[in-house]
Amino acid sequence: MEKGIWLAACLTAVLGAMPAGAWGQNVKSIVSGATWTATDGTSINAHGGGMLYEDGYYYWFGEHREGMKSAGVSVYRSKDLYNWENLGLALTPQGERTNTLQDISEGRLVERPKVIKNEKTGKYVMWGHWEDGEDYSKARVVVATADKIEGPYTFVRTLRPNGQESRDQTVFRDDDGRAYHIRSSENNMTVHCTLLSDDYTKPTDTYERIIPEKQYEAPAIMKIGDTYIGFFSGCTSWDPNPGHVLMTKDLMSAGDWRDLGNPCIDDGAETTYRSQSTFVLKVEGYEDAYMFMADRWNKSNIETSTYVWLPIHLRTGYPMLRWYDSWDLSIFEQMARFKRAASLEDGNTYVLLSRLSDRMLSSDEGNICLYNDDEGRNLQFVFEAVDGEEDTYRLKDVATGQCLEASGSSLRLAPEGGSTAQQWVMERQGDKFYVVKSRLNGRVLTVKDGSTKNKAQVVLDNYAASNKTKFGLYFDSKRFDYEEDNPFVSPKEAEDSTTVGVPAVGTDGGNTSVRCEGGSLVVKPGTGFEGMNSLTLYDAAGRCLLRTEAASVAGVIVAGRPAGLSEGLYMIRVENGMTKAVRTLKFIHP
Ligand code: DGJ
16 A cells, blocks of 8 residues: 555544544534544643634633643634634733732632623623632632733733622623623632623622522523523532522522522433533524533543533423533524424324423334434324313324323323323413323323433323423424414422412312311312322412322321411312312411
8 A cells, every 4th residue: 555545544544433523623513521622733721611702703711721730711712613723822821929919920720711792891801710829718700801802811800709709600791781790609608699890890789699508619601581590510629510500580689599400311410421510602593502511620630621511401491401422513403493382272283392301202112201302203293172171182193193092000002082091181380381181090191200311101190299290382393383482481480370270160079178277288078089189279369389199098188288378268179080179278377
């Protein structure tokens, strides 16, 4: 073989064996955890980073490390998020060490730098976590500004916002032009948020302890519509831990942030796939496309730490992360394809999406399960209203013409028949998800064991107030033009809103009685309430105050009365399969 050809053959073999994303040229996918190389052949060195998009380029700012040493803030740029051009240092250590702590001299620590642009001044403003280089006790921020996005950034000052400690931090520019500094404070116990001055270089006096006493760090904030979403980690130094996602419609209100727990599902969820959040990027050119950015720290050599970037699943209205070995931006087209239906209309075609995993009700070789988006397996149902039955439908699979049928605790597709086994009561919940109940036995569609895994089995079980019984009604926007609904109900709104429409009469023949006794709600049901029952208590405005399961023992069902129940009129609903009793309850303090 000629030498040139031999070299080319070797190179092809080597390139073929390398994971996508390991080579710095013509990369076409994102491979989290691999070593990423810039177009100049050097390993990308931009940790705890953030991004800013301008004129067709994403600019990625991050901690430049030499081993463990902090060595300024680097900046890279890319048109496609795969191929990165190294633009060098945006903020360079310089000047003399001062006793006033007002310097960025050699040896100072700058972590988690973030840059925003101020439209009024035309300046780019960088905020970062600053330490003196001895330990983490100074807990300050550094502010620097530049006239060009890539810098050079000029040191402005270090400070403690509102006199408070500030370690892991980020800045967030809202769509009204206001910007906020969000940080771990109070010895990392409490997250603070401060409104910045008009030029973004100083804190104002307006600040709030938005997430008190949870010990969260690594903040990354995004906004979709009017909903703010915050990703955080726990505090375990460089070691990974389960993440947290919180939502609010009021960024500066401590009382409104709702903690939804770990946004990650599938293997690796308990360590955020061995990474720690740093930023959320709005990806340009796609609908509702946001990318989660995190660091997979190498605690003995921070310089060689790698990056974990994942698309954020948002269509359920609850942010979710899944691991992808490799992905590209086309995933965002797929994620935006199925939309939440504003209402359930007779004759329309819908899919059912699990609240737990953002996966669709599917048929995998006859097994009814949840599956990733997969046109071959996902069940698209025509919903046919059942005459004379409120909110009741037959679900006819478009691909096979068969209907979803209950069989004991199992589900199957079967040829269309007239029985109640093929009739499903769609009960809409306050967060717009549905509980899907069989008319045959009153059991509801339930994800077996609450699994979030692909191919998780879906069965029929007694109702439980859990995400495993919640399914969203979605439609294929490529094929249908139904009215869409915004899936983002803040958890607080969902808690406060009316849940399942309370039927005016029960089916118990009027035999059930309800009263309060001490700290308990005591129900004496008629027949048909043997075994486990579900109890729901509403106030006069229809707000759900309690939803619980309780067994009927010797003809009596007892449940705990919600603490702090004030005097007044309430509605209580007791359900056992298809038998239900609805009673008013007058509560007077004992
Ligand atoms: C965890 C933080 O998130 C990192 O940015 C860094 O400050 C390490 N702690 C230091 O232990």
